[in-house]
Amino acid sequence: MFSRTVCDCDQCKSCCKRQPGHILPGQMEKIADYLKQSLDEVKKKFWASPGARVQDSKTGLQYQIGTITPRFDRRKKACVFLTDDGQCSIHVVAPFGCSHFDTHMTGTEGQRRAVWGMTQILESDEYTKLRQTLPFAESYKPQGY
Secondary structure, eight states: OOOOOOOOOHHHHGGGGTOOOOOOTTHHHHHHHHHTOOHHHHHTTEEEEEEEEEEOTTTOOEEEEEEEEEOEETTTTEETTBOTTSOBTTGGGOOHHHHTOOTTSOHHHHHHHHHHHHHHHHTOHHHHHHHHTSOBOOOSSOTTO
16 A cells, blocks of 8 residues: 655664554564464563544544554663664564554654554554553653653
8 A cells, every 4th residue: 555665874774762663454464474473472572552532533533543563662762672782673574553654754654654554553453452462551651751
């Protein structure tokens, strides 16, 4: 649907040190295949995020769409998939919220991608079931931030 972003400047990589991006339905399986690990092993590297707060444009009602994101490693103060030299260890299969957004895109483009992604999540019962098996994220805000 969308092209991957290609920027890996320090500003874009800073997102890896604040809030790792969300996966879409089917992405965890692709990450497990890429890492040559079982789904159960890979699940240990993710958690249930509070997700995105959205507003229904017709009713004005706001609600939360829960997502699944890589865990935040408080020791490293970064995404669990960020290597010590600042590279994404799963770049080839990076979560949609990482691979398809960057800090330089327009708000309009970011919103278009976010709406599409949230729709994919809302339409997937499997995603909801997977999310329910994960621990809930405490907070993405690194200590001392």
